[in-house]
Amino acid sequence: MIKELLVFIRLSKKDKRLGSAQGKRHYDLPLNKNIGTGFLIVLIALMTFLVVIAIITSFALESMTNHWSSGLENKVTIEIPAEKNNGSLRTNDEIKALQNKSEEKLKTLHYIKTTKSLSDLDIQDLLSPWLGKNVSLNNIPLPGLISIDLHTNTPEIIQNLKKEMSNINADIKIDTHEAWLGDLLKLAGALQFAAITIALIITITTVTAIAGSIRTRMAVHSEEVELLHLIGAHDSYITRQLQRHAVIIAFKGSLCGLLAALVTLMLIKLLSGEITEVLLPEFQLNAFHALILIAIPALACLIAAMAARFTVLRTLAIMP
């Protein structure tokens, strides 16, 4: 990678000494004297910037959803309602008895990793933001709660769990957190889809912009291209020059865009440290992410080269 980079930097330096007689790689076409080269570099940089932001957003969303679902998908809460089916209230002792019985039973089930009965104190903690610290819970009907960690979460296991619990008491409820987690995951999925769509649209726009600019260049240089053709230059000799030119532009632009995007994201992370801490405690660029980010400039170069190649070949095809 470093080596390729050096080659590219050397190439782009050479780019400035147009038409010089030294060196193997020289241009016969006055490509770099074109107005619009700088504009194209800025355009590609902006596009790359947006694509990188969109892609990293999508990575972050993915890691966020993984984090949420892995955090919750093996967790189930058993609730012993304070209110019976017929509307009468259970006493605290009744609830405690049911809770203990349920926990005993749960401990015998092989798919359960841990169980934790929430004590009154735990529940008081949970409720204090709403009720205040000093409310005596003895007078308020509170449900009994048992938090369980499963080894794995499958529909069959949940089914079996429900059966076991209803054997103890038909009122006992099982909350798998599916409802709200599902909504959250759907939202995250939609955002991720949007991010990927944006990245795609930007890519298509960039391709069109590069192809259009190359076509303009060909129009500007059609006389020179025709002369090269007439004195016997093979199509490949001519396309190579425009291709190299396009690749250098794309490389410069996309590298700038990539770096700018990474710097921006680091700044965002710095400035909003706490938020990201809560939402994305473990989001780090892994090797796969890094590979995709590096692939963006490479892809930009490839796209530029192809766009240049096809436009040049189409122009040359008119000549006999």
Place this chain on the structure above:
Amino acid sequence: MIKFEHVGLRYGIGSEVLSDIDFTLEPGSFHFLTGLSGAGKTSLMSLMYLGRKPTRGLVTMFGQNINQLKRQQLSSLRQRIGVVFQEFRLLSHLSAFDNVALPLRIEGRAENEIQNNVNELLEWVGLGDHKNRLPMTMSGGQQQRISIARAVIARPKLLLADEPTGNLDNEIGFRLMTLFEQLNRMGTTIVIATHNQAIMENFGHPRLILNNGKLEIERPKNWIQKKIEGVF
């Protein structure tokens, strides 16, 4: 070397600029191409340097029917043809040196070989001191000499020159004709489009005369004798 059979050329939907052109040029021959302005000299040249294809008829170059050649083969044929364009067609952003070097670069020659050959030829056409100048900064005559140097640098088998002495005073014009004669003696087939009676008479090569889209060949009376003098 060149064989045209019933060749016709029209631009767009206009009438034929060239019609029923039939001629054969032997390898090593030297011809003038003449005719009034607008007679079609440049058009005929463009068919010979494979710049366009005829609208009808058969063109054979270097023994090959050009209609049966692939694109790549056509490019390779063009590398064996040197052309001096009527309007020079120099690349404006390249120095005199790089313009002349272009055919060698296209052939992929080594850079030191290019340096030696180009410098030598630029000296020969009297532009040794101007090799780093851009074409726009040079006079018409100097530009013409650059375009002639570019046409001959790769030692073409066929040299086509479209009014190459048009912008030159007679002395340099004759000097360049001597260059063409030398190339011809070394085996290059040469066709020169010209109006210049003095040069045509002095060098006495057979003339292809274009008139109303038709081509006639006229050999000067003392042509055979001149040819013999030239050889011995």
